[in-house]
Amino acid sequence: MKMQTAQTRILAVDDNEAALYATSRVLKKAGFAVIEATTGEQALEIIRRERPPVVVLDVNLPGISGIEVCRRIKQDPDTRSTMVLQTSATSTAVHDRVEALVAGADTFLIEPVEQEELEAVVRALLRLHKSESTLRATLAERNLLLREINHRIKNSLQLVTSILNLQSQEFTDPQARQRFQHAVSRVMAIASVHERLYQDEDPLTVAMDEYISGLCAGLTNASILDPSRTNISVEVEPVRLPTEVAVPVALIVNELVTNALKYAQPPEGRGAIKVSLVRLPPDELKLTIADNGKGAATETKEQSGLGRRLVNTFVRQLAGRVATHSSANGYEVVIVFPEQAVTAWRPES
Template identity: 30%
Template structure:
């Protein structure tokens, strides 16, 4: 059988003791919104005394400074309808405390043996929490603005770099047409293609909006299409094809990979098909291998080209070897049924 409190006075003493143990401000109001009890925390935090609190109407406390529209809405409209409300936020210059943001939790208590009712009203000070949230929101907004400005600056830089590369490529092409030395003309044309390969990376960065990653397949396809348009004539047809897995690569590595493909394709176009035979084909393949990758440039030409022979290796050979090392990759060359240059990068670990 449950234990009961023997007297009303004992019940009131127990209720007041419970109220005083609560660390947050709490007041008990009667049906007329007069203060029946208040916690010790309420007196301490709001700097009011017992004499001017007990029995007073809530709105009259502190010379009417508790007559807050939001509080009236809670007590006179919401609580009568719902009997309970949690987290009702009030921002107010509270008497004796200053500007504070409070969360109010209210409960209407209805008794079985009486028509009277009481309201429990608890306050949680969230001023510091809201200040932190505002600071965080302002910081986030400021950070987003800085990122937006950075994006605009980077896009402007990309635009300027792309224009500069196109100007350089055009100048090299003009010079190649103007010089009388065939050897110099070839070197200038090679330099022109190297500049275009870097320009393709810039174009992909600008088009994708991604400053860090390049989609390999479309990048290699556009690069080889540019090489074919500028170096393969109708009188000497060569099919230049690209097969690539879905995959992305860092933009810095894409530059190196693009330059490697440029050098190998130019080498094949210039030296693998001297007789202009039918069915000439160059295939560029990219395959993902877990965290690594395999890049292959294959032609069905003579199977021997100056790139293969160190004695004939020139600037292009040195460039490819340096770029392969830069990519932390390994290169293998086979000359049966044409020439196949395989460059494999294995993930560390």
């Protein structure tokens, strides 16, 4: 039972000298190296410096309580992997134990604790800590591989766009060149998704607020129209979408904003395009692209062709639905799709 535990350090925290001695004695007898602390402040300092895998932490401490110490351990990315065994001889009611577990404790024992139980629980927490460490290492390797894949895809697509841009110079017909550049923008929209994935800490999902803002800015700069004549406003909630959802959303925005830039200029004044992505209760997202142009008569002429077919294809990929609204004040496309595919992500320590 004591094999391979002599170098494993366990932090025992208790302001009661007798209780601290008893806990330390059991752990030392089991073959662990024990570090002792009598206050929450001391415990936090030792944890940051020594990084013990397990902390046996009393609830009632002078100054910072054991529950608050646990909360701070779990909130700090550098220490959140530490396993916390919360103990108490006085705060033993259900609400006390629930409070400790909500704060992040991995388990709770009521004192006095039998020697065999304390040793068994500490060993179980060590196994859990080792398993989580292995998973984090595997995840880090996978993320590194995914970043490299996204980097290579992005570079390949950028090479394709460069070749296509050179080829577009061969067109003498302005309309043909414009259509070709529109095709190039579709490739660039996909490339920019993979660029975001490569640059982000999370290589699986895209922060859509940052991405759509950058995409719209790029479309404005690339437009053959005077950028000063059209204003694009972007209102996107901070939502992350997995790659398989982000790509069709990006291509939809690319199609509709490009179309609006070309066809939605009002007779007088400055053009205005609004792009928004918001949540709809209980579990949907709504993408809206609206402009203040002449309405559907002009815009749907282009959208009835390849662009419209592409948008409808991407909407089907999202298992969504699309609606259009036209008036003398402009044209609006609303796409609603389920949020079930959206991935919530938090960085691991």
